Amino acid sequence: MSISENILAVRQKIAEAAARVNRDPAGIKLVAVTKTVEPEAMQDALTAGIQDFGENRVQELVRKQPYFNDWVTWHLIGHLQTNKVKQVIGRASLVHSLDRLNLARELSGAAQPTGLVIPVLLQVNISREDTKYGLAPEEVMDFVAEIASYPGLSIQGLMTMAPLAPDPEETRPVFRGLAEMAQRVKVRFPSLEIRWLSMGMSNDYEVAVEEGANLVRIGSGIFGPRN
Numbered sequence: 001m002s003i004s005e006n007i008l009a010v011r012q013k014i015a016e017a018a019a020r021v022n023r024d025p026a027g028i029k030l031v032a033v034t035k036t037v038e039p040e041a042m043q044d045a046l047t048a049g050i051q052d053f054g055e056n057r058v059q060e061l062v063r064k065q066p067y068f069n070d071w072v073t074w075h076l077i078g079h080l081q082t083n084k085v086k087q088v089i090g091r092a093s094l095v096h097s098l099d100r101l102n103l104a105r106e107l108s109g110a111a112q113p114t115g116l117v118i119p120v121l122l123q124v125n126i127s128r129e130d131t132k133y134g135l136a137p138e139e140v141m142d143f144v145a146e147i148a149s150y151p152g153l154s155i156q157g158l159m160t161m162a163p164l165a166p167d168p169e170e171t172r173p174v175f176r177g178l179a180e181m182a183q184r185v186k187v188r189f190p191s192l193e194i195r196w197l198s199m200g201m202s203n204d205y206e207v208a209v210e211e212g213a214n215l216v217r218i219g220s221g222i223f224g225p226r227n
């Protein structure tokens, strides 16, 4: 299938999953994950109505951004090293992978002189896999309390990655866990605008949407398998 056909199919499945739980699919943002994808194929995705690109490496984002207009929204979804922070400011509209205090400090410090405020999501390792980045669930409240006052940062939600499972149904408790955690953060920190639940990838986004995802990150489901 072509990129545009894939996008149509993904949108259709998002709409069906949303309908199963009485959600309005219009509130669900599809981020096309473009790691290893070259600008030509990315352009096809834009033509098919995509407005958001997700990159997991800063260098790749910096390299590809000049090919596109300002109206494309860029998401940094991968692990962010502190020495790359300066390059993210003003380039990524949303950082999905804030997972440690020193990164929060660096982002805040780099944002301040520019006058920009960096929207961030906290990455939470709900499944507690050793191989995954993210805050442990029990660390989240203290982390939010600590960084909520950092200038130049705006905490806007949570992100997680589910374990790769042969049956996507197995990932449901992970997504439910992140949604519940977001609810608790909202109650405890009512002044924050917690609006994004970034969860769901090509294998499991339908379950994620059923559990409340409103940012889904789809790569291979749109562009085909990566080598």
Ligand SMILES: *Cc1c(COP(=O)(O)O)cnc(C)c1O
Binding pocket: 033, 035, 056, 077, 078, 161, 201, 202, 203, 217, 218, 219, 220, 221
């Ligand atoms: C690669 C990646 C995705 C997309 O994965 P697919 O399985 O290709 O849809 C989503 N989120 C993150 C953080 C990624 O690195």
